[in-house]
Amino acid sequence: MSAPAAKVSKKELTTNHKEALETLEKEQQEAVERIDEVQNEIDKLNEQASAEILKVEQNYNQLRQPFFQKRSEWIAKIPDFWVTTLISHPQLSSLLGEEDEEALHHLTRIEVIEFEDVKSGYRIDFYFEENPYFENKVISKEFHLDESGDLASKSTEIQWKSGKDLTTRPCQILNKGGRKRLREEPDSFFTWFTDHTDAGADELGELIKDDIWLNPLQYYLVSDIDHEEGEGEGNGDEIVGLEDSDGDEEDSEEDEEDDDDEEGFQLETVIFERAPSLEQGFTSSTNQNFGSMTGMFLRRLLLSCS
Numbered sequence: 001m002s003a004p005a006a007k008v009s010k011k012e013l014t015t016n017h018k019e020a021l022e023t024l025e026k027e028q029q030e031a032v033e034r035i036d037e038v039q040n041e042i043d044k045l046n047e048q049a050s051a052e053i054l055k056v057e058q059n060y061n062q063l064r065q066p067f068f069q070k071r072s073e074w075i076a077k078i079p080d081f082w083v084t085t086l087i088s089h090p091q092l093s094s095l096l097g098e099e100d101e102e103a104l105h106h107l108t109r110i111e112v113i114e115f116e117d118v119k120s121g122y123r124i125d126f127y128f129e130e131n132p133y134f135e136n137k138v139i140s141k142e143f144h145l146d147e148s149g150d151l152a153s154k155s156t157e158i159q160w161k162s163g164k165d166l167t168t169r170p171c172q173i174l175n176k177g178g179r180k181r182l183r184e185e186p187d188s189f190f191t192w193f194t195d196h197t198d199a200g201a202d203e204l205g206e207l208i209k210d211d212i213w214l215n216p217l218q219y220y221l222v223s224d225i226d227h228e229e230g231e232g233e234g235n236g237d238e239i240v241g242l243e244d245s246d247g248d249e250e251d252s253e254e255d256e257e258d259d260d261d262e263e264g265f266q267l268e269t270v271i272f273e274r275a276p277s278l279e280q281g282f283t284s285s286t287n288q289n290f291g292s293m294t295g296m297f298l299r300r301l302l303l304s305c306s
Helices: 010-075 081-088 098-104 189-194 203-212 217-245 252-291 293-305
Strands: 107-114 121-128 138-145 151-155 170-174 180-184
Touching: 010 107, 081 098, 081 107, 081 217, 098 189, 107 203, 121 203, 138 189
Parallel strands: none
Antiparallel strands: 107 121, 121 138, 138 151, 170 180
């Protein structure tokens, strides 16, 4: 017969359990320390990468400047280029009132100046010709890091001409009784220059710097395509009118064929009407490429298909 198993006292069980826990805690503590050491090495590489990326960005920022200058010279030859670009932008256009557009017709140039170290901020300059709204030739808004490292902003004070301040002007509307009353208009685009509440969340500044400024041509061409669409719709109406002017009576089979043709024409019309939305989706998803010759060809191909 085998010898009976030695009984383990409760005290021994407690001791063994305690030792096991201490061993596990030591292993976990050592693992945490090693993870921290590895993470420090990763952080050093990240800092090194950031510094090198910053140098590359600074270098390419300088390389881009002559091309931006050359582009501005060509843009100056196109009347109303910038206002057309701004009102054609799907997000910015919703911020522009009628008088904003009138004032922006006097906008001759936009420039985005990124500061030398790039990370510390940038400035957007709007150049205007003589106009009936304000005295300024240049209106700027600047984004920079403050002493605490947070993004802050400041801007040029707009010198409005008498009665032309678009940021405070109320408008008159008729109530049900036919009486006129004053109503404050929605915020003007120009209120953006005086809004410094949260520069870090200034989406309009980022939109101009990272989207419109990089490739304004893509949005300028959208207005040209819209114009072509309007002309195409007009021609379509004339064709329908000519077809309707034929007053000859036809038999039932010919009527059915006409109905089928009409349904086909309506289907083409639906496709044509949806072309702008498809084009806008294409614009938002391909951004800069949309302004290239390839993008222009695709848009015109889309119109020709309708």
